[in-house]
Amino acid sequence: MATRILPAAGDADAVRSITTLLSQLPDAEPLAPVVDSTQLLDALARLAAESVDELPEVVVVHERIGPVPALELIRDVALRFPAAGVVLVTSDPGPGLFQAAMDYGARGLVALPLGYEELASRVQAVAQWSAGVRRHLGSGGDVFTGAGGTVVTVSGAKGGVGATLIAVQLALAAQASGRSTVLLDMDLQTGDVASFLDVQFRRSVADLAAINDISPRVLADAVFRHDSGLALLLAPGEGERGEEVTDRAARQIVAALRSRYEVVVVDCGAQLGGAGAAVVEVADTALLVTTPDVVAVRGAKRAVRMWDRLQIRKAEETTVVVNRHTRSAEIQPPLIRRITGTALAATAVPANFKELQAAVDAGRVHELDAKGAVKQALWALAGELGLAGAPESDRKGHGRLRGDRGSVSLRRRRDGGG
Template sequence: MTTRILPAVGDADAARSVTTLLSQLPDAEPAAPVADSTTLLDTLARLAGESLDELPEVVLVHERIGPVPALELIREVALRFPAVGVVLVTADASPGLYSAAMDSGARGLVALPLSYEELTQRVQAAASWSLGVRRHLGAGGDVFTGPGGTVLTVSGAKGGVGTTLTAVHLALAARASGMTTALVDMDLQAGDVASYLDAPFRRSIVDLAGIQDISPRVLQDAVFSHDTGIGLLLAPGEGERGEEVNDRAVRQIVSALRNRYEVVVVDCGTQMNSANAAAIEMADTTLLVTTPDVVAVRAAKRMVRLWDRLQIRKAEETVTLVNRFIRNTEIQPALIERITGTRVARTSVPANFKELQASVDAGRMQDLEAKSSVKQALWGLAGELGIVKAPESRDKAGRFRGDRGSIGVRRRRGDKGES
């Protein structure tokens, strides 16, 4: 049987060397190498979306792949595509690295410089393991095999622009339409998601930060099942503990949530750190919330430029939401789009805080009346972003209002799309 192999090698010389040797393996069908972690994950997601059978049996990950480090990339591939055998190619064949690679989900390790015998042995072992998993899945095993749910991050241009309110209602809209939904509070020092939904504090994202392998049971213990049906992963009660959540932990946590939920909404707050930067880089859609005033729009522009310098998100890959919009304001959405270089959502949220006051004070945003113009706008935005099951979907009370347009859904880095 032919073994399909997908090499992920960033260095051009190393890629040629790997490809040449792979072409000599018996019954091997090597694909063209991918040059970075983003392309690898996008390629696997596309193939998995077509069929489990389209996935390669083996993925080779070179130690100098980037921007995601090799071990973190292996962990994400293993979590999202468990039917693929991953082999690490590295110059460091020490027992310590071997153990770390196995803990991350690798099925083998090949030392540099490459040898035909060792490469053949490791590839065949990984392929045999992959085929065994696929036979199990074909027999009805309950193992996730698809490209995963949609991850949407919500960030604020500055404090007070309505970031958490937006994230909460997008999650409520997704859940009301029938999507399994998680809401993550990654405003690690000052998260308020629990306050908006009257949720008791039990566990937080910090409880997952030090765990190397987040199993479904471990994830279930950390996520609070809210009365609305949303799974809540809250920020720590003590803000200083937010420092325990680093980018590695976030990649693992978001990957685990993506595997369990159809929609994952992440409230990233307004402060940039390595944790929410990792979430924004992993997101299918990034939403930036601003208000139509000079200070907020300038802050939005600074944030977009910061993301671009950090190479985590390009301006044209970002969707901007204009909150507290007034029709006669001088700063209109078209101007914000030109200033920030982002795509401004067709839906704007009107300035009508009086509608929200009672629900905000009670800490029960889920009770906001269906006739609220703010709720209608935010739930319409959920339809525009494509995180609801169907644009016309309604909850049991018939209150959902969608939008026929869709922007940003499952759009990866490099896909321009149309606004």
């Protein structure tokens, strides 16, 4: 099936450039271009009046569209026609504009001058996202369906094993690779993401719990933009408010996030309630962090067995990450894999608290030394998980997740779940 693409640009040269490249894309069906914001909204309204399926899968908006500024126009399109994915074409593809475009509802950004490969890649990704949204809309699902983003949960075998640090660094690595990324703190009573990144915040995940229709604007109001460019949806400052986040609310919130971001990293903490369990269940990849000591490994085994009993996730669909690893430790990763029956991340994170202490104490874990062994391992882990490009020196031997059944299985839902 051809991908329908509607270009919107304010001058003739931009229109020619965009339509020429779009016409070369495989299975693409460029529609007649529109030259201003009014024409674009009117055209989409006419098509939507017939049915959602009549909308183009992709809308390509040039930065010089008018009279409504491009970002405001993108916000209007995202709010009124959420099944159409928007790609912004801009001469300023820096992180500031990238984050602003994502906040306003864009699904991708392409730099000027236009290149075939970049345009083709973004259009294909947005078209796939749009197709997923429409499938769910057609079956009565919510607008936010999770077709576009990858969800990775990070849980601790017990408190203090380093799950939050790993979640933060995975999110930063994904963000640095050019993927729109949000970090969700679902450790609802004792979440420390805000402390690790030294942020003061007003809104939290609890503010979304009672909202049945999480619109892009409502979501944007709850998300905190960190100096690093990372989007944060934080645990409530008052731990008792965590009870407001039910398992149903958690599913809705994650679905909304994965419809707006390419990568959703969730810190689930070590105490798994109903909301956290719901997120682990629907995740594409569920990580369980342990340290190589008897107490933590026993905790990992208990967690895996509990998830299996509650039909949250099978052992072989869970991936253990070994943190604070040393070659001299009596308990080595292969033994942990056998004890837990899980897959095992090929990347073990070395023990080096000295490298971390200053950054953790200052709440600046986003400023870890790039040459440090811990950060290199964590970013290699992100590459192993497909969240980011791993450093060249780390790619050999880290091609997949080790486990009794080979590479890690992705999402599994029980009947009626998620």
